[in-house]
Amino acid sequence: MLKLTSASAAVAVLSTILLSTSTLAADVKERTLKFGYSTFEAHPLGQGANKFVELVGKKSDGKIKMKVYPATQLGSETQTISATQGGVQDIVGTSTAPLTGLVKEYAIFDFPFLFANAKEADAVVDGPVGQTLLAKLSEKNLAGLCFFENGFRNVTNSKRPITKGEDVAGLKIRTMQNPVYIDSFKALGANAVPMPWPEVYTALESGAIDAQENPYGIISVNKLNEVQKYISVTKHAYSPWAMIMSKKLWDDLSNDERKIFVDSCNEAKEFQRKFSREEDAKIVADLKSKGMAINELSPEEVAKIKATLQPVIDKYSATVGADLVKQAQASIAATQ
Template structure:
């Protein structure tokens, strides 16, 4: 675990894979949009170090954080075409290719992280993952962004009515767009790389992200209030170009898939263990944190959002997830 945590702050030369034996047979370019201070980078460096070590240098991994190779859509396109080998992005960014994956974005569908992990790592997640191959991608797993919470400039969000009239930045998840519109906010889709400036200049008043993203993108500098609504679990997807993966030897494929699984497990653990610490740091820096949220009121009003997904994609996946949750 120490080796995993220490990765933040490694030199650029190490992150870009400078110290690699000349005998490397395969190079994997891994890209994500998060800052180097984010746990997505921690996962990436762990993946790099372990893959290179276990392959005895036959695989070189180069990391490109902070959107160096483009925004989320561009990275996904790059991974599909083979310009990028591995991309990590919010699962919502893949729903244009695999609409069924939007089930994981539905508000309040995952009452606990344990249920989310069982769904994503089990039969349901495997079924969704299989849909990616027709788009040239293989899913290595689903890292964690975390539970989404709301920040804004106006005041605490305790009940759905408190969102009325807010200019709300949203991602491209149809479910979240529908939810905020249903609650009377005015949703606007803005890329995360442009969000700090949009909040600072008043283009939008509010946004929703997991706590780790609020910290790593420093949204607390331009937002006063954090309300722990936990209205949706937000998974990432770690994908590799399918042809690139098939071009690896059987042993190299095993190394890549095993290390990805370990890296995701460790990143999830760190997300959980550091969450309260991050919340405390936000409070220390002057953010007003509100835990007094009427979760039942939010849950009662989001059913039309679920109905919209069901109308477009059927109810099989929703029913399976709900039933699995009841069995826990």
């Protein structure tokens, strides 16, 4: 009798699971979505994107599929953000810098030397500041899912090692089309040249510009070692990478489908960040073996550069808003 009761209980539990599963399946439609981003598939961001696609497929029982277009196949970051706003593209992965034209508060991620390490960056992008910024995208026909990591940005150039702020002066440096970056490098005496990413390699190769700044992964997969001699480990900014969906698509999703996308993004971001940080050390060794000269900046010189850039930080703190800046500072302080 006891065995029968146990068996009956097991059947009841199994029936509940099957009913739950069938209910979930009923709330997930067959979809094929267009997902585009700017970097190469081999980059840690591309690997994170692949993990996201895999997880969405698994959690939707294969019903939600994605056609993935890496390496600016669908256009620059600015173009693909616009296409996603219009619902022509379903999902975009993008640096946060181009988003400042839509939501001015995203400029907080461009503040020079805001983060000292990855732990501080994670606390801000995964905390109240990050959630506030993702939510603000809904006002612009977009739906924010989560943040991957592009990484800490360093300066490369073809002229000289940068060991102090004065070494930046006179360099023609490509920056993203973003006012904080432009003002920051101008404050150091550089000729800041905003330029879409697909044009950068050719401009460096021809000598139209001398320098650019990006995380190690971008430097490596785009083979900038072929047109740049020096990497200076400035770590002057940390660059998150936003995973964003068209609001048109988001509004069409069931609650179960929304949960699939958000959960998949949050799982994929953990994989992607770990992969990115493990790759950095390998990339540095590889770039050295290919002839790039890599130098560190002393803490004293970093402090001097940050002091030079304080007026830029003050200017954009007013734009971003004192409350958001305080939230970011509180999240950073909580990691100490």
